[in-house]
Amino acid sequence: MKKLPILFGVLFVALVLVMSSLFIVDERQKALVLQFGQIKSVKEEPGLAFKLPFIQEVVFYDDRILSLETPEIEVTPSDxxxxxxxxxARYRISDVVRFRQAVSTGGIALAEDRLQGILNAQVREVLGSDSVTSSTILSDDRSELMERIRDSARARALSLGVEVVDVRLKQTFLPDQNLDATFARMSAERAREAADERARGQEAAQRVRAQADRTVVELESDARRQAEITRGEADAEKNRIYADAYGEDPEFFEFYRSLDAYRAGLKGENTTMVLSPDSEFFDYLKSDTGR
Structure with missing residues (x-):
């Protein structure tokens, strides 16, 4: 009976030792086994793992993608x-050994403080470069700038054992004291652009009008040329007919031409003509033969 308490004591101590030797690594975590502050092993696979009781300790780190928001900073683009x-930013702990060496017992808080400094420096460097203007930053098409910030921050965050997955510009706006001046400058720029557009429109209208006037002149000139050609052809045809008629019956031709002369000369109600008595004008009125 005296051995029974001793047995229970031994079992209790053994149970405590076993429980102190076991730990569980969740699928969302990575673990470091430390002995007197020195890294002894890394547990990255989920499941049950062992350590030396009382001598070794386990530190867990989140293996998921984490978020970090930076406070507002002021940048000055090239304009x-x-x-x-x-x-x-979105980041994850990619190397727990390097992460532990970089932040020691500071953990996530210290790492995020350093990562925030890296992000702020890269935001200022990229957005303040000579090739970047405020219009580019304020536009919707700024993905290239965010990629440049991400790549630069990712390279510098490797020393922390951290991988920067993505960086996004959440808000970009003007300080209150700059709004009025910016609005006036934008209004002036829009007015200048409108004036340029109007000038280009007037220039284009002048070209169109000049081309139209030229086309009108060319069309009228061509029409007059065609009319003169037609009129000349008609006169030639008329003369040919007259010549043919004269050749067929000269006397009738002379009679017909006299009638045309009478018709042209005796127009109106009061026609006065001064002729000598022996004028040939009225020959066909004196006789039926004109002689």
Whole structure:
């Protein structure tokens, strides 16, 4: 009977030792086994794992993609228009050994503080470069800028054992004191663009009118030329007919031409003509033969 308490004590101590030796790694975590602050092993696969009781300890790190939001910072693009920008990043702990060496016991809080400094520096560097203007930053098409910030931040965050998955510019806006000046400058730019458009429109209208006037002149000239040709052909045909008629019956031709002369000369109600008595004008009125 005296051995029974001792047996229970031994079993209890053994159970405590076993429980102190076992730990579970969740699928959302990575674990480091430390002994007196030194890294002894890395547990990245989920499941049951072992450590030396009381001597070794386990530190867990999140293996999921984490978010980090940066406070507003002021940047000055190449056109010297100050902007307020805040961004957010997605990151994950890619190397737990390097992460532990970089932040020691500071953990996620210290790592995010350093990562925030890296992001802010890269945002200022990229958005403040000579090739970037405020219009580019404020436009919807700024994905290239965000990719440049992400790539630069990713390269510098490797020393922390962190992989920067993505960086996005959450808000980009002008400081209140710059809004009025910016609005006036934008209004002036739009007025200048409108004036340029009107000038280009007037120039195009002048070209169209000049081309139309030229076309009208060319068409009228061609019409007159065609009319003169037609009139000349008609006169030639008329003369040919007259000549043929004269050849067929000269006397009738002279009679017909005299009737045309009478018709042209005796127009109107009062026609006065002064002729000598022996004038040939009225020969066909004196006799039926005109002689």
């Amino acid at each position: 010297d228009r100050r902007l307020l920008v805040d961004a957010f």
